[in-house]
Amino acid sequence: MKAFASDNYSGVHPEIMDALNHANTGHTGSYGADEITARTIKKFKALFGDEVEVFFVYNGTGANVLGLTAATQSYNAIICSELAHINVDESTAPEKFSGCKLIGIPTTNGKIYADQVENRIQRLGDQHHPQAKVISISQSTEYSTVYTAEEVKALSAVAKKYNMYLHMDGARISNAAVSLGQDFKTFTKDAGVDVLSFGGTKNGMMFGEAVVFFSTELSKQFAYIRKQGMQLHSKMRFISAQFEALLSNDLWKRNATHANQMAKRLEQALREVPQIKITQVVDGNGVFTIIPKEITEALQQEFYFYVWNDRTYECRLMCSFDTTEKEVDEFAEKAKALCSAL
Numbered sequence: 001m002k003a004f005a006s007d008n009y010s011g012v013h014p015e016i017m018d019a020l021n022h023a024n025t026g027h028t029g030s031y032g033a034d035e036i037t038a039r040t041i042k043k044f045k046a047l048f049g050d051e052v053e054v055f056f057v058y059n060g061t062g063a064n065v066l067g068l069t070a071a072t073q074s075y076n077a078i079i080c081s082e083l084a085h086i087n088v089d090e091s092t093a094p095e096k097f098s099g100c101k102l103i104g105i106p107t108t109n110g111k112i113y114a115d116q117v118e119n120r121i122q123r124l125g126d127q128h129h130p131q132a133k134v135i136s137i138s139q140s141t142e143y144s145t146v147y148t149a150e151e152v153k154a155l156s157a158v159a160k161k162y163n164m165y166l167h168m169d170g171a172r173i174s175n176a177a178v179s180l181g182q183d184f185k186t187f188t189k190d191a192g193v194d195v196l197s198f199g200g201t202k203n204g205m206m207f208g209e210a211v212v213f214f215s216t217e218l219s220k221q222f223a224y225i226r227k228q229g230m231q232l233h234s235k236m237r238f239i240s241a242q243f244e245a246l247l248s249n250d251l252w253k254r255n256a257t258h259a260n261q262m263a264k265r266l267e268q269a270l271r272e273v274p275q276i277k278i279t280q281v282v283d284g285n286g287v288f289t290i291i292p293k294e295i296t297e298a299l300q301q302e303f304y305f306y307v308w309n310d311r312t313y314e315c316r317l318m319c320s321f322d323t324t325e326k327e328v329d330e331f332a333e334k335a336k337a338l339c340s341a342l
């Protein structure tokens with residue numbers, strides 16, 4: 001079955017598998033006290049600057065929740081899009097671990113903007129009200145759209161104005177970097193992000209994400225927070241080795257470029273089918289589309305994909321590093337054939 005359901009449906013990139021095999025020799029220090037981890041942290045520092053602090057964790061929920069926990073007290077509020085992964089797809093882990101209230105801002109394209117956020121920052125200093133402390137954005141967004149560095153800077157300016165922090169959920173940060181044609185630093189650290197979840201799993205790794213702190217005041221207690229949050233991997237070298245491979249020979253870029261190109265190809269092919277409507281700008285590796293309800297089931301018998309919104313029947317089609325042109329073309333042809341028979 002061909003899959004457009006999620007970039008998590010894909011397997012592990014062979015270069016990552018090789019790196020895992022390579023790391024699988026002999027004994028070495030545990031919990032990050034090993035050479036591969038030291039080398040990999042240097043790779044992150046080469047991307048973002050020597051002063052950043054990097055911590056590896058198992059998954060994206062863990063990266064987000066613990067990064068947010070480091071930036072907040074339990075009487076704080078976190079402002080995000082109402083579609084944010086932290087708001088709708090991490091159960092209540094952000095609330096449980098950080099203790100904070102999440103304030104979701106309505107969005108039509110997955111992004112939130114500086115003026116909308118500023119409007120929701122209220123009653124600071126009032127002991128009765130949740131105290132807004134973090135703005136959290138996803139890059140790329142849950143709708144596969146991408147914030148420009150200027151949009152991130154505008155959000156950071158609001159955060160600074162109110163003594164808040166800016167968090168970025170970068171589960172798909174490589175897709176965003178490729179889409180913007182910019183290096184990671186330009187739209188994160190240089191744009192005023194304080195803490196970043198840097199994704200690996202959706203871009204060819206087996207598992208593993210990194211929490212990157214640009215503000216060292218936030219990272220000071222993070223080793224304890226990670227352990228308390230059950231995200232400290234004893235055999236750390238096996239997360240580090242995957243990131244080392246991902247950040248070597250431009251693997252992150254090759255994978256994300258391919259996934260984004262497949263999404264563009266899919267978008268173009270579907271635009272030729274009059275009964276199908278593309279609902280979002282295709283910046284990253286996902287295509288959002290309204291496919292006639294009558295054909296969805298037949299299409300789903302051959303291709304995995306999710307109906308993203310039960311009411312509008314908007315569907316999400318995700319491409320990944322291993323999506324082939326053939327799969328894309330076959331999907332578009334099948335959709336076209338089914339539509340023309342309506």
Ligand SMILES: Cc1ncc(COP(=O)(O)O)c(C=O)c1O
Pocket residue numbers: 059060061062085138141142169171172201
């Ligand atoms: C925007 C976003 N953030 C974070 C995650 C990470 O989730 P997980 O905890 O499943 O690795 C995902 C995965 O679907 C995601 O789409």
